[in-house]
Amino acid sequence: MRGYTMSKEQYLARLKRIEGQVRGLQRMIDEDTYCIDVLQQIAAVNGALRNVAIGLLDEHVGHCVADAAAAGDQERAREMVNEATQAIARLVKS
Template sequence: MTEEHAGPHGYSGDKAALLGRLRRIEGQVRGLQRMVDEDTYCIDVLTQISAATRALQAVAVGLLEDHLAHCVVDAARAGDPSAKVKEASDAIARLVRS
């Protein structure tokens, strides 16, 4: 972690909720492992993979919203948001490619 990323982040206030969502996604992935182990019909496995992917994307969008609302806004107040905006743009590009 670099110094500019140290300290509380935009999601800090909702950390418990974020961790809960990630734990549910972890459970979904474990369920996928069981499905494969039990030779579940491939379309059913693909459907569950899609659900887990959407859940991860929802977490990512929430984190991005927090970044924009907190980190970028704070940087703008300090007078130079360009680095934080670039970070957000790069993150959006990665999400779009995934």
């Protein structure tokens, strides 16, 4: 099953880039960059992090939930759906 899910290498590459963006934010603050430009960069980092999160959620639902359901383990599937829903709620409000 494939979809939004990324490979481990892709997740790591994205997070490496995000780490670089956060260091860039430090440089911007250090050099007294106009705050609106810093805000634009923060929105970019937030968006990049959300895309990683969406990939992980896709993986969780597509593998953890679906595998438990396919194995006929309804209780475990329900537990994993609950975890997914809590994670979505946290993400939406973060």
